[in-house]
Amino acid sequence: MLCAVIIACGGDLTNNQPSPDQSQSSEQKQSSEQKQSSEQKQSSDKRQSISDRNQKQDGGPYQWGGSALDKLISIDFNAPSKEFKQQLITHKGFPEEHRQFFNEVHASINQVVGSYPNYFYIVYDKERSNEENEPIIQKLKDLNFKGGRLRTVADVHEERNCLTGSNTGQSRTASTNPISICLEDLKELTWYGHQYGDSSLEELQNEPWKNLTRLALHYAHEYFHHYQRAHSLDRGLDYQGDRDNPRTTVYAPPWWTEGAAVAFQNAWLRQHWQDISFFDGQTWEDGLGNISIASVTNPWAYKEIRQAIMGGPSEGRGRDCTPDFTMGPWTERYDTERAPDADKCPAFMMAAPYLATLTSWQTVWIDIPRDFYDLELGFWGAIEKYTGMDTQTFYDNFNAFLRAGDPEDEPPAGWQPQPGPFADYADFFSIASRSN
Numbered sequence: 403m404l405c406a407v408i409i410a411c412g413g414d415l416t417n418n419q420p421s422p423d424q425s426q427s428s429e430q431k432q433s434s435e436q437k438q439s440s441e442q443k444q445s446s447d448k449r450q451s452i453s454d455r456n457q458k459q460d461g462g463p464y465q466w467g468g469s470a471l472d473k474l475i476s477i478d479f480n481a482p483s484k485e486f487k488q489q490l491i492t493h494k495g496f497p498e499e500h501r502q503f504f505n506e507v508h509a510s511i512n513q514v515v516g517s518y519p520n521y522f523y524i525v526y527d528k529e530r531s532n533e534e535n536e537p538i539i540q541k542l543k544d545l546n547f548k549g550g551r552l553r554t555v556a557d558v559h560e561e562r563n564c565l566t567g568s569n570t571g572q573s574r575t576a577s578t579n580p581i582s583i584c585l586e587d588l589k590e591l592t593w594y595g596h597q598y599g600d601s602s603l604e605e606l607q608n609e610p611w612k613n614l615t616r617l618a619l620h621y622a623h624e625y626f627h628h629y630q631r632a633h634s635l636d637r638g639l640d641y642q643g644d645r646d647n648p649r650t651t652v653y654a655p656p657w658w659t660e661g662a663a664v665a666f667q668n669a670w671l672r673q674h675w676q677d678i679s680f681f682d683g684q685t686w687e688d689g690l691g692n693i694s695i696a697s698v699t700n701p702w703a704y705k706e707i708r709q710a711i712m713g714g715p716s717e718g719r720g721r722d723c724t725p726d727f728t729m730g731p732w733t734e735r736y737d738t739e740r741a742p743d744a745d746k747c748p749a750f751m752m753a754a755p756y757l758a759t760l761t762s763w764q765t766v767w768i769d770i771p772r773d774f775y776d777l778e779l780g781f782w783g784a785i786e787k788y789t790g791m792d793t794q795t796f797y798d799n800f801n802a803f804l805r806a807g808d809p810e811d812e813p814p815a816g817w818q819p820q821p822g823p824f825a826d827y828a829d830f831f832s833i834a835s836r837s838n
């Protein structure tokens with residue numbers, strides 16, 4: 403999983419590949435002094451953003467709604483559908499079985515999350531000629547990706563990213579048309595399980611279902627980000643959406659964006675793997691259930707991380723954790739959370755299942771993105787609505803939770819999404835879109 407400017411990925415508890423976004427690496431070099439001062443400024447920034455909202459001026463804070471919102475509503479941008487709307491754009495000679503696999507996986511996801519427009523999965527093959535890659539080069543130009551300047555497959559390879567985005571109009575105006583793009587080399591799909599798992603190429607050749615299991619999880623993860631973004635509408639999902647005025651976005655933090663997506667991908671696969679014909683003949687217990695690219699809800703990770711934070715041995719998932727860990731405003735942005743000097747302990751990701759124990763997975767996955775557009779404080783307004791906690795109280799309570807009880811304790815009830823159909827506990831089609 404690569405990261406993106408608009409919607410980011412990776413940073414997951416068991417993601418074997420740190421995969422920092424190449425386009426963000428220079429921006430991630432933030433000193434500890436800068437980080438500290440930004441922390442001190444956060445609360446006053448938030449108060450300021452409320453008073454600024456109604457003082458829109460050129461170059462000033464964005465006042466959401468209006469013509470940009472009307473445009474997005476007119477194209478059903480946040481309206482879930484069961485039609486197949488994902489677009490797979492490929493080079494000439496793309497393997498037909500990969501297309502079928504892509505279609506089966508996304509058809510299954512659509513039945514759970516719903517299908518949303520403007521999602522483009524674009525696959526090139528850097529081993530092939532520009533002529534053979536012409537369909538994807540043309541499509542990237544049509545989508546105004548990188549200003550439509552990519553001319554060769556080498557240019558495309560330089561800009562590979564998943565999930566990233568583009569806009570064929572002008573963002574936050576009546577012409578806006580935001581698009582999510584996953585741009586990957588065929589080799590990444592063919593050997594996904596080698597790059598992002600621990601399987602050798604030989605193992606994957608002999609047991610291709612292992613690669614496909616990881617690829618299915620990847621597809622579900624990235625598509626979930628598109629769903630999250632769809633409900634942020636013209637505000638934008640996170641800090642990356644408007645770095646000059648980040649509080650005008652819904653300001654979703656990485657621990658929720660990634661934690662909710664990782665928990666979803668695993669719950670979806672467990673419940674729906676039999677939708678995929680490529681998995682015929684496999685089992686869950688001795689097969690797919692043992693394959694993972696990331697997790698935020700594993701009980702053993704919960705124990706290892708808490709053990710290290712409570713002063714016990716730092717091992718396994720807790721290997722980068724110490725009693726010094728505290729969650730705080732530095733976890734609200736990808737660039738501060740992944741800064742070279744940031745605390746490497748992944749405990750902050752557990753705030754997503756922690757939130758589920760306070761509320762429910764329905765709230766984590768659906769109620770929050772349903773509400774965050776309308777709330778003055780966006781994501782954090784939704785947290786306060788469902789937990790009664792303001793941002794600092796949420797941090798304080800989570801930091802206390804990480805240290806409460808015994809390190810050997812099992813996670814609390816509701817930590818993991820429950821087995822069984824999503825409709826029984828998390829109904830994605832209950833999300834009210836403005837076009838309904």
Ligand SMILES: [Zn+2]
Pocket residue numbers: 403410411412623627659660663
């Ligand atoms: Zn992600």
